[in-house]
Amino acid sequence: DTAVSQTPKYLVTQMGNDKSIKCEQNLGHDTMYWYKQDSKKFLKIMFSYNNKELIINETVPNRFSPKSPDKAHLNLHINSLELGDSAVYFCASSPTNTEAFFGQGTRLTVV
């Protein structure tokens, strides 16, 4: 019954690798997001999709590429991982222009 689910929960990988994080929501929401929470706990938006279309793309390196095959899914692919990419990545969804519901987070550690 998980409303917003993301996998994997933990990801440890070496610098230079490419990895993906998957996110799915079963709430019927039109909007999905990716947020990054760094070691200082600051939660910063990366991307926002509405009905599979990209509507917000913050200043994020182009090594990060979101993909939304349908409005219930928003995956995040990261190329050439760097040490500074280590963080917790949260997927979220919302009905348009209202509060968001978050997945459990993916703790990414780049070594």
Add this chain to the structure above:
Amino acid sequence: RKEVEQDPGPFNVPEGATVAFNCTYSNSASQSFFWYRQDCRKEPKLLMSVYSSGNEDGRFTAQLNRASQYISLLIRDSKLSDSATYLCVVLTDKLIFGTGTRLQVFP
């Protein structure tokens, strides 16, 4: 100036105390306002929405002052289980999170 600013704390209070958190936002066109709670190593969860008329949910009261661009959260009769980080959130064209205020309630 940050879009959403909060005192990071920590606020260390005894059980039963009343504690208040404040938040200011910079964009006067902001549409909606929320308080989220985040426990250690968990995802943020919606605590309550904030309305211009003020709203209350049990021991929690939220207030919004649009003229001063200021939001507050009051917790009465603090419980140990209230220990968490409280995030002020503002909706403009996207949800913008404050850095959070950490609350630690001790016995």
